[in-house]
Amino acid sequence: MSTFPSLVPRHAESLVTEALLDTRVVLVNGARQAGKSTLTRLAAGQRPTSVVRLLDDPATLQAAKDDPTGFVEHDALMVIDEIQLVPELLQPIKVVVDLDPTPGRYLLTGSSRILALRTLPDALPGRMEIIELWPFSQGELDGRPDRFVDAAFRHGHHLDHSSTLRRRDYLDRLVVGGYPEATRRAPRRRAAFFDAYLSTLIERDVLELASIERRGELFKLLALLAGRAGSLLVPATLASQSGIPRTTLVRYLELLSSVFLIKSIPAWSSGQTHRAVGTPKLAFVDTGVACHLIGQDAVRLGDPGGAVGPMMENFVLMELARQLTWSEERGKLYHYRTKDKVEVDAVIETPDGRVIGVEVKSGATVRTEDLTGLRNLANQLGDRFVAGYVLYTGQQTLPFGEKIRAVPLDALWCLAP
Template identity: 80%
Template sequence: MCGSVGRMSTPRDLIPRQAEHLVSDSLEDTRVVLINGARQAGKSTLTRLITGSRPDAIIRLLDDRATLQAARDDPVGFVEHDALMVIDEIQLVPELLRSIKVAVDLDPTPGRFLLTGSSRILALRTLPDALPGRMEVIELWPFSQGELHDGADRFIDAAFAHGPALKHTSALRKRDYLERAVVGGFPEAVRRNSRRRSAFFNSYLSTLIERDVLELASIERHGELLKLVALLAGRAGGLLVPGTLAGASGIPRTTLVRYLELLSSVFLIKTIPAWSSGLTQRAVATGKLAFVDTGIACHLIGQDANRLADPDGAAGPMLENFAVMELARQLTWSEQQGRMYHYRTKDKLEVDAVIETPDGRVIGVEVKAGATVRTDDLAGLRNLARLLGDRFVAGYVLYTGAQTLSFGDRIRALPMEALWHLAP
């Protein structure tokens, strides 16, 4: 490709993404498609995969200074094109959305624009128009384990299709899962060794705070926000209580809530909402904290696989974060639609992930770092099964052991690897 406008070559060794067919399908019936996700998650590479079969597509990269200036100077002329136009990092010039709206209103042909963004476009302060009814948003996450290791990535579909009949045997052990958690899923981190990966994470976090967050809000005290990010990493998998975090960080509660919203908007953290069936008043309504990429969380707490495996290491919360975010990734492409929650009662019975379909069916997933499963590990799932009755499809304990184990009615223990290898 010459400069910032033209064709992108498509290397044969690009890892296929699960989102590719979602984007391709959307372009068939939607005027504007937005690939939204974390910086460095592979959005630009995905557009190469999509446009490889579209020789008339044109690609404009707003990271290029001259292209950025052209977009600002003449947004109407910038978006003129008869075929598919890809605009990378649209959040850098959000006023282009107004010109795109006019263009697709005049010509409603599907597949006019493919946009990418590394912050939640709808949260931008200067957003002129959200293109209601004209734009479909597809989230792109860092690599899933299935994408990295040639797995089916269909555990959710398999669970709702087969319930407690799921079985899997794995050769992976706890150390293998910890190594994968430490690496995470960012393409640049995956290809680097440990020392160079650490340098990438440092650069990534610095850019995220000093550039991406500033696109959303004016932040004067960057150091305060970086301190909060480190504090949050140590609480991954825990309840997200702003008052408690404000006390621990010294940041006023109102400011802290704003910071949390910003960190979510740039895809660093995710809140897993609390689940309640409405049948009980014993459920805790507070959301849980997760990091979009477990590799970054491990980097922030300063623990490699060896340190995580120590008796006082953070293997438990990091592997929980790892598994829960694999489920979150799958929900963006699974055939079975559903939403993910966590469940915790005031008596401290809990289930790490509760996935509920629109028709009310539920699966529960509990994550354990150990290679054995104890009776206490099943308490939350059994409580959920009693509460829901026939709506409860199955409960699974994902652990670091090798075999599938049955624990009675609709409760099974599965190797964590089942997450990315099982399919309906």
């Protein structure tokens, strides 16, 4: 893995460059410390007449609040970092780009889902493209293609991949995660980063979105959620376990999602069956944060009773979510579970109805029962089912009947179409 994450090329960089060529306003939205500022400054550096405005700077922040209209005046590209700090800027930006529809006028960054703010005015519909930036993917860290989704839809069950990685190598990746600062630190210092990161997120970013009286409840809820990563997201159950009233808990979940700490994976249904469960699944955006919250390093994670199963599933779900922001195939990520508890960890469906299924196993052996969910999915879908994959910590690709293969887990970032 790279020891210089700040120099790691991002897949999103080309997306930003392309968007600025035909779109008036581009918003790079994502978690704090994921590298948005670095990415946008690189884009601005390609345009000598651009200006960069950092709202983290107190004087700049005050100027934006005092005179929003004057603040956004500039004849070339303007980068505004952390736009959620002054959402009032969006209205004068809208006026500017309506009067002059030249592409590439504004490049914005945000550390919260600013479009979800209820107080926000008409938020540039048709004038703004949103590009999500996640913490580093494994392919970005390793300089690999990160094109499993495209390869899977292109080659189906003909995919073939061998690996040199072993189970412990994957466990190390789970506990590090993908935040640039975390990837460059030793374990003890990485824990200090995660502590500071979570405190900043709750004390600053969450409080920007809502008034929270009992912040301790949020930290308690975070630890509870980390222990349930990869499980169904049932607010009533979480409310009972945490002692937080259900209405308050639902609000907390929305806030934690808005600052890109957790992600809800919707349930998939073919539309032909009523046996599918409609409950979403909980995932942490970064497994490093989740492992830190439950106090498990690579050794404890792999011990009997460790959380390797759900964390490995979470890891794969979020690598797939990252890839879907840049893959050529326009797919949506789901999970699948029936009332009989037959399940598939990840389902990706394209707009034209083609589907791949992904099951995740933390061991190096695949058993017949591990294939139950994929076979159920294949039977339901017929020709729409492209292929099913069991991603596991073994080192070779193995066939398991028509359209189903066991594939080493690092195929996620090593394969390309």
